[in-house]
Amino acid sequence: MSLFITSLNSGSNGNCYYIGNDSEAVLIDAGISCRETEKRMTRLGLSMKKVKAIFISHEHSDHIRGVEVLAKKYRLPVYITPGTLTHGGLSLDAQLVVDFNPYEAIQVGNLSVTAFPKHHDASEPHSFVVSGNAVTIGIFTDIGAPCEHVVRHFQQCHAAFLEANYDEEMLEKGRYPYYLKNRIRGGKGHLSNRQALEIFTAHRPAFMSHLLLSHLSRDNNSPDLVQALFDEHANGTQIIVASRYQETAVFTVNAANAGEAIATTPPPISTEALQGKLF
Template identity: 85%
Template sequence: MSLFITSLNSGSNGNCYYIGNDSEAVLVDAGISCRETEKRMTRLGLSMTKVKAIFISHEHIDHIRGVTVLAKKYRLPVYITQATMVHGGLTLEQQLVMSFTPYEPVQIGTLSVTAFPKHHDASEPHSFIVAGNAVTIGIFTDIGAPCEHVIRHFQQCHAAFLEANYDEEMLDKGRYPYYLKKRIRGGKGHLSNKQALEIFTTHRPPFMSHLLLAHLSRDNNSPALVQELFDQHANGTEIVVASRFEETAVYRIIAQQICEVLPQND
């Protein structure tokens, strides 16, 4: 009774998350190229033949860059809203385009994928939870504010990808222009380390075995800083900082509060 998860890439240069079981999997977002997606999955011992669908959270390029080629090459259905299609300028084959409705589960084999709205400066932004084999995984990135939707779904998760985009002091003192700083922390941008930590410490369920910290800013955050901050409050949850340069390991998430790290192929 388990699911396998990995971050293939996480950051403003591209986001792609893999969640699957022994026979089928989904990708949430496809923000790196098809070739890079394939290379990283191969290094992890994962097969694209198990991927049965792609779910797109919103239209920003770091979430859709590879979706057209991936969908065409592997004949994958892409679950996406019409507004996200239009604002992303995507030209997917019509037969591969599937819609979804917030709070209505989509069944992909034995996996159940449920979308819910979030605060972000996009046309119809959504986050997702993926459930199967008595395990629930959350994908919570590009979130402007820790709203009740995020909190309620986070409380259901055995493992989660949670955005920790920026350190408040680094953003304040950094080189970004004022308008961009305002956008990032203005309620429809991204979660700070402090906001993410508050979600984790206040709303973490007792059975959460694993937290992958995602979408770190290159300029306004530090992986070492985030790791140290969350490790102090881990209380038995394995903390991993997802990289903007490479894939993480594959983690086997088991319902009984156990997380197993699988070895990578040589």
């Protein structure tokens, strides 16, 4: 009774999250290229043949960059709202476009995907929870404020991708112009480390086995800082910082209060590769 999850990439340079069972999977967002998606899944021993649908949270380029090619190549349905489709400027085969409504579960084989609205500066932004095999996975990123929708769904999750975008002091003292700082912290931007930690410590269910900290800012956060911060409060939950440069391992999430990483670890990435991917 398990689901398998991985972050293929997480950050302002691209976001793509894989959730699946033994026979089918979905991608939440497709913000890296089709080629890079395929390459990273192959390294993890995952097959695109199992991917049955793509769900798009909102129209920002770091969430949709690869969707046109992926959908066309694999004839995948793309679940996307009309506003997101329009504002994203996407050219998708009409036969592959599927609208969705918040709070209405969509069945993809034995997986159930439910969307709910979130606070973000996009046309029709949504977060998702994916359920199957008595396991629930949440994908909570690009959230300006921890509203009651986020809290209620987080409390149901055996594992979650939770945004920890910025350290408040680093953002305040950093190089970003004032208007951009306000956009990030202004209620329709991103969650800070502190906000994410408050969600985790106040609303973490006892059965949550994995927390993948996601969408970290390159300039206003530190993977080591946020790892240490959450490790202090982990209370049995495995804390993983999702990278903006490579995929995480694949994690097995069970219905019981337990979980383990499959022995599939991302290869080390070279300094040259890192420099080439900086934005």
